Structure formats: structure tokens, C-alpha cells
Amino acid sequence: MSVFIIRRLMQSALVVVIMSFIVFSGVFLVGDPVEILVSDDADQEEREMMIKSMGLDKPFLVQYGIFISKAIRGDLGDSFVFQEPALLLILDRMPATMELAVVALLIAIVFGIPLGVWAGLKPESLASKSIMTGSILGFSLPTFWVGIMMILLFAVVLGWLPSTGRGDVQIILGMPISVFSWDGFSHVLMPAVNLALFKLSMVIRLARAGTREVMHQDYIKFARAKGLKEQRIILVHVLKNILIPVVTVLGLEFGGLVAFSVVTETVFAWPGMGKLLIDSIGLLDRPIIVAYLMIIVFLFVLINLLVDICYSILDPRVRLQDIKS
Amino acid sequence: MTTAENNMESEEKGYEGVQTPLRRFLSDFCEAKLAVVGFFTILAIALVAIMAPFIAPTDPYDLATVSVLDSRLAPGEAMMNGTTAHLGTDGAGRDMVSAMIYGLRISLGVGIGSGLIAMLIGISFGLLSAYAGGKIDSIFMRIVDIQLSFPAILVALVLLVTLGKGVDKTIIALVVVQWAYYARTIRGTALVERRREYIESAVCLGLSKNRIMFRHLLPNCLAPMIVVGTMQIAHAISLEATLSFLGLGMPQTEPSLGRLISNGFEYILSGKYWISVYPGIALLVTIVSINLVGDRLRDVLNPRLQK
Amino acid sequence: MSLSESPTIEVKDLKTYFFTKGGIARAVDGVSFSVGRGKVLGLVGESGSGKTVTGFSILGLVDEPGRIVGGEILYRGENLVSASPDRMRELRGVNISMIFQDPMMTLNPVLRIDTQMIEALQAHESISKDDARQRARDVLGQVGIASPDERLRSYPHQFSGGMRQRVAIAIALLNKPDLIVADEPTTALDVTIQGQILYEVQKLCSQTGTALIWITHDLSVVAGLADDICVMYAGRIVEQGSVNSVLDKPMHPYTDGLISSVPSRNKRGVPLAQIPGMAPSLLKLPKGCSFGPRCAHFSNACDSIPDISNYENGRQIRCHNPLGAGTTLRVTD
Numbered sequence: 001m002s003v004f005i006i007r008r009l010m011q012s013a014l015v016v017v018i019m020s021f022i023v024f025s026g027v028f029l030v031g032d033p034v035e036i037l038v039s040d041d042a043d044q045e046e047r048e049m050m051i052k053s054m055g056l057d058k059p060f061l062v063q064y065g066i067f068i069s070k071a072i073r074g075d076l077g078d079s080f081v082f083q084e085p086a087l088l089l090i091l092d093r094m095p096a097t098m099e100l101a102v103v104a105l106l107i108a109i110v111f112g113i114p115l116g117v118w119a120g121l122k123p124e125s126l127a128s129k130s131i132m133t134g135s136i137l138g139f140s141l142p143t144f145w146v147g148i149m150m151i152l153l154f155a156v157v158l159g160w161l162p163s164t165g166r167g168d169v170q171i172i173l174g175m176p177i178s179v180f181s182w183d184g185f186s187h188v189l190m191p192a193v194n195l196a197l198f199k200l201s202m203v204i205r206l207a208r209a210g211t212r213e214v215m216h217q218d219y220i221k222f223a224r225a226k227g228l229k230e231q232r233i234i235l236v237h238v239l240k241n242i243l244i245p246v247v248t249v250l251g252l253e254f255g256g257l258v259a260f261s262v263v264t265e266t267v268f269a270w271p272g273m274g275k276l277l278i279d280s281i282g283l284l285d286r287p288i289i290v291a292y293l294m295i296i297v298f299l300f301v302l303i304n305l306l307v308d309i310c311y312s313i314l315d316p317r318v319r320l321q322d323i324k325s
Numbered sequence: 326m327t328t329a330e331n332n333m334e335s336e337e338k339g340y341e342g343v344q345t346p347l348r349r350f351l352s353d354f355c356e357a358k359l360a361v362v363g364f365f366t367i368l369a370i371a372l373v374a375i376m377a378p379f380i381a382p383t384d385p386y387d388l389a390t391v392s393v394l395d396s397r398l399a400p401g402e403a404m405m406n407g408t409t410a411h412l413g414t415d416g417a418g419r420d421m422v423s424a425m426i427y428g429l430r431i432s433l434g435v436g437i438g439s440g441l442i443a444m445l446i447g448i449s450f451g452l453l454s455a456y457a458g459g460k461i462d463s464i465f466m467r468i469v470d471i472q473l474s475f476p477a478i479l480v481a482l483v484l485l486v487t488l489g490k491g492v493d494k495t496i497i498a499l500v501v502v503q504w505a506y507y508a509r510t511i512r513g514t515a516l517v518e519r520r521r522e523y524i525e526s527a528v529c530l531g532l533s534k535n536r537i538m539f540r541h542l543l544p545n546c547l548a549p550m551i552v553v554g555t556m557q558i559a560h561a562i563s564l565e566a567t568l569s570f571l572g573l574g575m576p577q578t579e580p581s582l583g584r585l586i587s588n589g590f591e592y593i594l595s596g597k598y599w600i601s602v603y604p605g606i607a608l609l610v611t612i613v614s615i616n617l618v619g620d621r622l623r624d625v626l627n628p629r630l631q632k
Numbered sequence: 633m634s635l636s637e638s639p640t641i642e643v644k645d646l647k648t649y650f651f652t653k654g655g656i657a658r659a660v661d662g663v664s665f666s667v668g669r670g671k672v673l674g675l676v677g678e679s680g681s682g683k684t685v686t687g688f689s690i691l692g693l694v695d696e697p698g699r700i701v702g703g704e705i706l707y708r709g710e711n712l713v714s715a716s717p718d719r720m721r722e723l724r725g726v727n728i729s730m731i732f733q734d735p736m737m738t739l740n741p742v743l744r745i746d747t748q749m750i751e752a753l754q755a756h757e758s759i760s761k762d763d764a765r766q767r768a769r770d771v772l773g774q775v776g777i778a779s780p781d782e783r784l785r786s787y788p789h790q791f792s793g794g795m796r797q798r799v800a801i802a803i804a805l806l807n808k809p810d811l812i813v814a815d816e817p818t819t820a821l822d823v824t825i826q827g828q829i830l831y832e833v834q835k836l837c838s839q840t841g842t843a844l845i846w847i848t849h850d851l852s853v854v855a856g857l858a859d860d861i862c863v864m865y866a867g868r869i870v871e872q873g874s875v876n877s878v879l880d881k882p883m884h885p886y887t888d889g890l891i892s893s894v895p896s897r898n899k900r901g902v903p904l905a906q907i908p909g910m911a912p913s914l915l916k917l918p919k920g921c922s923f924g925p926r927c928a929h930f931s932n933a934c935d936s937i938p939d940i941s942n943y944e945n946g947r948q949i950r951c952h953n954p955l956g957a958g959t960t961l962r963v964t965d
């Protein structure tokens with residue numbers, strides 16, 4: 001098991017290094033930040049000072065080397081705009097994004113699995129067909145447009161929910177969290193549902209496909225032959241089997257959820273790191289863009305690792321293989 | 326008695342079984358009415374997009390005719406030049422109907438264009454990978470895996486930040502995002518097909534490798550390509566709209582549907598819904614139709630699900 | 633075979649059809665038999681002859697697109713064909729249990745053995761987890777599983793096929809049922825274990841009066857275990873009677889073929905006889921006797937489907953030209 005984890009860790013580290021190079025060289029080509037930062041009437045000397053102070057005069061590889069050696073020490077550079085460490089700025093916004101993503105994930109699971117299982121149990125029923133058509137809709141609706149429509153309906157026309165911002169936050173375990181107060185919850189609700197829709201459709205499909213497959217297995221019939229109640233067959237025998245693929249995919253998709261919150265945060269002016277990224281792109285604030293991407297890369301690698309471990313807990317067959325290897 | 330009846334029954338079935346694969350495919354496909362509706366909707370939408378210059382009441386790109394005085398007219402109000410803006414006008418004074426028709430053209434063009442290019446690149450790399458095997462295969466697939474493990478939206482975002490705005494750049498970004506799906510799908514299918522007997526017999530007959538690859542492998546990989554292709558095109562259209570909404574992708578001067586929605590977003594809070602709502606509905610209908618067709622295609626073409 | 637005592641299970645003219653896209657598959661077409669307390673019925677026949685479907689029909693577990701379309705299944709006089717799903721659930725696992733054909737697929741891969749055994753007990757009686765575990769332990773020991781405590785905490789994939797089948801058998805025995813439908817339960821086991829299990833099952837049946845329907849391809853197993861035998865072909869029973877009389881003097885050409893294709897000591901050196909041809913597809917049964925195309929005794933009469941005729945000693949044969957008909961008296965009623 002530990003050999004397995006160590007090997008996985010090394011693989012992960014390699015991916016992070018490769019991605020850091022790609023990200024850095026990609027963003028290196030972005031516009032000219034000096035143009036934005038230096039006031040229009042600055043003379044040549046001032047410009048050069050600026051360029052020097054930001055290290056933009058050095059060759060690309062040297063810049064990358066400096067970037068990497070600093071990054072290892074947790075320094076991803078200072079924001080050009082805020083003059084503060086980019087990493088801190090992003091970490092500061094991270095709880096908001098994470099909260100949004102977690103709530104969205106919960107919505108997707110809590111509604112998606114029962115709907116999917118139901119659709120899988122009665123594939124020919126009208127309800128099942130409606131659920132499936134609905135899930136196509138969920139796949140098709142562009143997130144940002146649904147967000148705008150939600151604002152139009154619930155904030156503008158009905159006036160039930162606030163359209164922007166995060167509302168009251170409470171500090172829980174050192175992190176600012178909104179969901180536990182009514183005001184905060186009312187702010188989270190719309191963006192979280194918006195973010196969840198796509199994954200909800202996905203969970204429904206996965207759960208349905210899994211249920212259909214499992215229901216045809218002999219062990220379900222054998223469970224019936226034991227005289228088990230249908231309820232127990234579905235809640236224990238079917239559910240435990242379909243949870244494995246669903247959890248795997250959902251875990252892997254959590255990163256996607258965080259990434260996609262860029263869109264939702266922009267629509268609902270949710271003060272998370274996604275909104276910071278979009279703002280920074282507008283301002284060509286290179287260190288923040290790089291820091292954001294590096295954090296996302298890190299997050300993805302971490303998630304992959306965690307999913308593998310969770311998977312081995314849920315599926316005894318995998319666990320055994322790991323112990324052997 | 327019963328046996329005789331049974332025999333008759335199976336003979337009748339036998340005649341039905343003679344239908345050509347295409348006819349069978351069509352009749353299977355048409356079993357789902359929604360998918361048929363989707364198909365004809367796509368046809369109609371494509372027609373509108375192609376005929377845009379002849380159908381649209383005004384030319385939204387012609388700065389001479391667009392007047393700021395017309396901006397944000399509600400649906401049904403008359404514009405300065407006398408034409409009625411049936412769906413209102415946007416912030417720049419463009420007639421929404423015209424803007425949407427042209428926007429649809431751009432959205433569809435970018436989506437289908439990027440989808441086809443990505444498909445071409447993906448097929449080439451996927452087939453090459455499957456056919457070469459060994460080191461080349463594992464390197465290609467590693468690249469594909471890493472690329473696919475990052476969400477499309479971020480990859481496209483970074484690319485567009487680097488490249489800037491424009492139709493060509495948007496297409497490039499979307500191609501980069503999509504090619505890997507095609508490559509992986511076709512490689513998987515090709516590997517399965519390759520093991521099948523007929524490839525072996527083709528090799529035995531001394532057919533050239535190229536001939537085997539394109540004459541024998543490709544037709545069999547067609548079904549999964551069609552399915553992935555429809556889904557990916559829908560995805561590309563949605564992604565382009567999202568990127569344009571975020572201020573990347575299409576420039577203000579050539580608004581795609583996504584950009585139109587984005588433009589309307591600032592007026593939403595004041596209740597001027599039409600600038601965002603109508604292009605959104607057009608976008609939605611397009612994507613849903615494509616997905617309905619794609620979904621049905623997947624069911625019909627998937628041999629595993631066939632009884 | 634005593635007819636005075638009412639049988640545990642009595643199947644009368646059972647018809648279970650599958651309504652598939654390609655037509656109607658009459659998997660079980662007019663099957664009748666009965667099994668009394670403590671008796672063992674051997675159900676033999678080629679692959680696809682409808683043995684498993686007969687078993688599933690008794691448990692009320694026929695899957696779509698299959699349906700019982702006719703006949704009666706009387707369990708102690710209660711017709712199961714018309715019983716409610718709830719009633720069937722009550723009976724399953726307690727009164728009637730089944731051992732499935734493929735041991736690799738019958739246990740849920742993600743649940744531990746103890747979970748799967750304890751739930752079978754708790755579904756039918758309020759019994760504490762500890763007591764249930766104790767019972768499970770005992771039964772596992774009974775079917776020859778060493779260190780049952782440790783085994784209870786294992787997952788199915790940690791077991792070999794034979795071990796899994798023993799677990800499945802143990803689960804079937806858990807509630808001491810009146811009737812067990814055993815669908816080729818020992819095919820996956822090696823010969824010594826097979827003997828051991830056969831012995832256990834036989835003992836159980838005679839001790840507790842459990843009736844047993846033993847489905848198999850293997851005539852030698854039937855010979856050693858069963859009281860009566862039913863030979864199925866293409867959904868119908870073609871011959872039935874007591875094991876001894878049927879195996880000694882088969883009257884249906886198909887039974888005869890089956891018996892001569894079994895290798896045995898006194899036939900050493902002689903090439904094994906084989907039944908020519910293949911089992912017919914249920915969707916395209918031949919006209920008349922379904923065994924016709926493969927039968928050496930085919931006559932013009934065989935163009936019509938033969939009825940069941942009764943012979944002495946309670947034997948029944950579905951054939952126009954039964955073998956040795958001259959020596960066995962036909963009973964007319």
C-alpha cells in the first residue's frame with residue numbers, strides 16, 4: 001500500500017512540474033503588463049526600472065528558474081496590481097470558491113443519485129424518460145445563461161433571492177463560511193444550484209447506467225431469492241455497487257467544479273478565486289493568473305490521489321490489489 | 326399446431342430481418358420522436374445560419390445603419406429607419422433578430438469548424454497511436470490523459486488569454502480542447518477492431534498498411550466518431566459562448582450568441598431581459614437539438630445496447 | 633413413491649414464455665412434476681432446455697421479458713403463480729430457497745460474507761446480529777468451510793469458485809427451507825468436495841424432510857442422489873419416473889442417447905455414443921416432435937407433437953415410438 005502511495009506521489013510531482021512549465025510559458029506570452037502598470041506619461045527610464053524590478057528583462061528560462069525556485073518556497077510572485085503575494089490573494093479567496101463547489105457537489109449527489117437510481121429501476125416509465133430528457137437539458141444549458149436567467153427570475157422578477165455577493169459569513173474552523181446563516185445561505189443557493197446543474201445531470205446518468213447494469217446481475221436475483229425486501233436490495237446491494245463509479249467520477253470532477261466556478265462566480269459576483277482570475281485576466285495581472293493555475297494543478301493532482309484512496313476503501317477488490325503490489 | 330404457428334412467425338421475422346443496415350438504423354433512430362424533432366430543428370437552424378444575409382432584416386455589422394439612438398428598444402418597438410425590432414435591440418442599437426441570426430452563424434461556424442478540425446487531428450493521432458503501438462502509443466496517450474484531466478474551460482481560457490480575441494483564435498483554442506477526446510475514442514475503437522479477424526486477413530492478403538488503416542479500420546470507427554462528434558460540437562458551441570461571456574473568444578465587433586448574452590447581462594437588473602434571453606434561447610435550442618440527436622445516435626449505434 | 637402424502641411442491645402444466653423481439657421463446661412449455669417431503673427430484677436436460685427457468689418460475693423470479701403464462705405451482709397446496717409479490721418474498725429464502733448455477737456471480741462483490749448471510753436471516757425473523765452470526769458460522773462449518781469466523785469477514789473475491797458455491801449453499805440452508813432448488817450446484821466443485829456436499833445435502837433432506845429439486849447435466853449425480861428424475865428437452869419433459877427404472881430402461885430416445893453418452897467403466901474401449909445434431913433454438917422449434925431431427929426412431933407419426941403417455945410404475949413418456957414399449961405396460965386412464 002505504501003509503495004503504491006509513494007509511486008503515486010512521485011507521478012503527481014512530475015505532473016506538477018510539467019504543468020508549471022506549460023503554465024508559465026503560456027502566460028509568459030500574455031500581453032505587456034508594463035503597458036498597464038506604468039502611467040501613460042512615464043518616461044523610458046521609469047519603464048525600464050519597472051521592467052527590471054519585475055524581472056521581466058531576464059531571458060525566459062532564467063525567469064522560469066527563478067519562478068520555480070521561489071514557488072518551492074511558496075512564493076508565486078507579487079500581484080502587479082495589488083502589490084501583495086499572489087498566493088495569499090488567491091488563498092484568501094479560496095474558501096469562498098470551495099464552499100460554492102462543495103455545496104454544488106452535495107446538491108448533485110443528494111438529488112442526482114436518487115433520481116438516477118429511480119430512472120434506472122424503471123427505464124421504460126414516463127418519469128424515467130422525463131428524468132433523462134431533463135438531464136440532456138442539464139448538459140445542454142450553458143451555465144452562464146442559466147445563471148443569468150436565475151437572476152432574472154428569482155432576483156429581478158420575484159425578488160426572492162439576492163443576485164450578487166456572499167452575504168453574511170461566519171468564521172468556522174478559521175474559514176469564512178456562508179451557508180450556516182440564512183442570509184449567507186440565500187446568497188449561496190442560486191450560484192450553487194447553477195454550478196451543480198451540469199454535474200447533477202452527470203450523476204443522474206451515471207447512477208442510472210450503473211443501476212441498470214447492476215439490476216441484471218445474478219447477485220441481485222440471488223438477493224431476491226433470499227427473500228430480502230426490495231428496499232434493502234436497492235439501498236444496500238445496488239447502491240453500494242453504483243457508488244463506486246459515481247464517487248470516482250465525482251471526485252475527479254470536483255476539480256472541474258472548482259474550475260467551472262470561474263463562470264458562476266462571474267455571473268453572481270461571488271468573491272472567489274475564479275472571479276479574481278477573470279478580473280486579473282482583464283488587468284493582465286500575470287502572477288495571479290500563474291498562481292491560480294498552479295493552485296488548480298495542485299488541486300487536481302491532490303484530488304486524483306484522494307480519489308484513488310477512497311476508491312480502494314469502497315471497493316474491496318481494489319484494496320486487495322494494492323496490498324499485493 | 327402451436328409449432329406450426331411458431332414456424333410461421335419466425336419466417337415472417339426472417340423477412341423483416343432482410344432490411345438493410347441503413348434502413349434499420351433509420352427506423353431505430355426514428356423510434357425516439359424527440360430525436361427526430363431535434364434533427365429537423367438542427368436542419369432549420371443550419372439553414373437560417375447559412376442564409377443569414379438574405380434572411381436578417383438588417384445587417385448588424387454595418388456600422389452605417391446601426392444607430393445608438395436605437396439602443397435597448399423593447400421588443401416590438403420601431404427603430405429609427407422604420408423597421409420593427411420584433412425582439413428589441415441591444416445596447417449598441419442592433420436589431421436583436423438580425424444580431425441573433427448572425428450570431429448563430431458565428432456560433433455554429435465556430436462550433437462545427439473547430440469540431441471537424443479537431444476530429445481530423447484526433448483521428449490522425451488516434452489511428453497513428455493505435456497502429457504504431459509501443460512507445461509512440463504510450464507517449465500520445467499520456468499527453469491525451471494529462472490534457473483530458475484538466476477541464477476544457479481552463480485550457481481554453483489560458484489559450485485565449487495568450488492568443489487574444491478572434492474567430493481563428495477561438496477555433497484554435499477549441500480544437501486544442503477537443504482533439505484529445507477524438508484521439509482517445511478512435512484509438513480505443515481501433516485497438517478493438519484491429520484485433521478482429523478481418524484486419525488479420527487483410528494483412529495476410531498483403532494489403533498495404535495505409536489501405537488497411539483507411540479502408541478497413543476507419544469505416545468501423547465511424548459509429549463512435551459520429552457519436553463523439555455530435556456531442557463535441559454541442560460542447561464546443563456551449564464553450565465558445567461561455568468564453569465569449571467571460572470576455573474572451575469572439576470580439577465585440579462580431580458578436581456570437583454568447584457575446585450577445587454577455588452584452589445583455591449588464592441590463593438584466595434593470596429588467597431589459599430581451600438582450601440576454603432571446604440569444605440564450607437560440608443557443609439553448611441549438612445545443613439541445615444536437616444533444617438529443619447525439620444521445621439517440623449513441624443508443625442506436627452502440628452495439629452493446631442492441632438486443 | 634407414495635402418492636398418499638401430499639407433496640411439498642406440485643407443478644402442474646407450467647408454462648413460462650419469454651416474449652422477445654425475435655418471437656416467443658417457450659422456455660417451459662407444459663411441465664408437470666411433484667416432489668414429496670424428503671424426496672429428491674433430478675431435473676436433467678441439455679443446455680437451454682429450460683431447467684433454470686423452471687427453477688426461477690417456482691421462486692417467482694422470472695425476469696422480463698419472461699412471464700408465467702399458464703399452469704399451477706402448488707407449494708403445500710398454495711398456488712404460487714397467483715401469490716402476491718409480498719407473499720412470495722415471505723416464502724423465498726425461508727420456505728423455498730435456491731442455489732444458483734454460477735457461483736462467481738451469486739455473491740455481491742462489494743458486501744462481506746457476514747453481511748450477506750446475516751441479512752438473509754434478519755429478513756425473515758427478528759434475530760440479533762450476534763445470534764445470526766452464530767447461525768451463519770454453524771452453517772458455514774456444515775458445508776465444509778474451515779475457520780468460518782475468519783471467512784465471515786471476507787469478501788467474495790477472496791474465495792475460489794468452489795468456496796463461493798459453498799457459501800451460496802450455506803445461505804440456501806440458513807433458514808432450513810422445505811424446498812431447495814439447486815441449479816447445478818456442484819458443477820464448479822472438485823469431485824471430493826462434490827461428494828461431501830452431496831452427502832450433506834442428502835442427509836439434510838432425509839433429516840429435516842426438505843424436498844430437493846436438483847438440476848444437473850450429470851446423470852451419475854442423479855443416479856446416486858435422486859429418487860425421481862425428469863428429463864427435459866426444449867421446454868418439455870420428455871420422460872419421467874423413478875431414477876432406477878428410467879436409468880435402467882430408458883424409453884425415450886433422447887434419454888437413451890443421454891445415458892449412452894455417459895462414459896463408464898463397462899463401456900471402456902467402446903466409442904462413446906453421441907446424440908447427433910444440436911439442441912434446437914426455442915424460437916425455431918421443428919415441426920412435430922422437437923427431438924425429431926435428431927432422433928433415430930423418427931417415423932411419420934412424429935410430424936405431430938407427441939402427448940404424454942403413462943406407463944406402469946408411474947412412468948411418463950412423450951414419444952410416439954417409445955423404446956422397449958413391448959416390455960413395459962402402458963397404462964391407460
Ligand SMILES: Nc1ncnc2c1ncn2[C@@H]1O[C@H](COP(=O)(O)OP(=O)(O)OP(=O)(O)O)[C@@H](O)[C@H]1O
Nearest residue numbers: 650652657659678679680681682683684685686914
Ligand atoms: N432472459 C431471457 N430472455 C429470453 N429468453 C430466455 C431468457 N432466459 C431464458 N431464456 C430462454 O429459456 C431457455 C431455457 O433457458 P434455461 O436457462 O432454463 O436453460 P437451462 O436448461 O438451465 O440450460 P443450462 O444447462 O445451460 O443452464 C433458453 O434457451 C432461452 O431461450
Ligand code: SF4
Nearest residue numbers: 921924927934951952
Ligand atoms: S416422437 Fe418420434 S421423433 Fe420424437 S422422440 Fe419419439 S420417436 Fe423420436
Ligand SMILES: [Mg+2]
Nearest residue numbers: 683684733815
Ligand atoms: Mg441453467
